Amino acid sequence: MGDNTKKALVDGLNGLLADHLALYLKTKNFHWHVKGREFRDLHLLFDEQATEIFGNVDIIAERVRKNGADTLTSIGSVAAKTKVADEDDSNLGAMQMVEQLRDDNATLVKSLKAVKELAGEAGDNATDGLIDDWTDQAEERVWFLSSILA
Template identity: 60%
Template sequence: MAELGNNAKVGLVTALNGALADTLALYMKTKNFHWHVAGPRFRDLHLMFDEQAAQLIGTVDAIGERVRKNDEYTLTSIGTIRSETRIKDQDDVTISADAMVAELRDDNRTLRKRLVEVKDAADEVGDNATSGIVDDWIDQCEERVWFLNQTTK
């Protein structure tokens, strides 16, 4: 990758750290719903939420390493995740299974928007490695939205 100007690198790193915060927050929410889902679709949703959480946590290290490969720093704590995420907390463990599905679908849409921002920032600075890998993250996100959306029908 060519040497980036400071402003260009800041924009890319900010986008990556935002995606990292959203991914971590969405992972936690998805695990929360995995643990607390109840009702007649328990087994199917319990398993789907666990699969989706595993997919989310599987991207965390790659996102963080993209930041470090730009010689910058990643998020360091729950506090920094909270300050950077667009994913809203959900502490009500009694919400319905349908509400859980809808919330995760919408949150994955939010994450997708953030990932598109990463893609745009990477393309703007010519970071082909980040641009390429974020395509996979967007595709995974779109698949989660698809599965969750189909579950609401």
């Protein structure tokens, strides 16, 4: 395993860490601010999904550390690495929230698949295997959110 493959993997893992942290906060934001007839169902769904997302944060960070590198260290470092767009509007419609979370989770699935390739190239079997579970979780969130919009 060359240094470049390990560096690429660590960079990808830190990107996943940033995406998970940003998506967690966005999902909790929507959990706190959802309104309308769908309030109860979406309030509970968003909380479930946020909990699942946050559950991966420490595992991802520890994979970075086990690869001998540093993790993200601040809100600024998360903001610099994430692909999840901020959403500061607390008055979005419920279906707008669902659409954004569906799209953000779909983007996360693509990132997970890209990092899985990097893990394979770096010979990191542990990360490779964990990513399968994280991908399944994100795909399920996309499915649930897409079904709401159908």
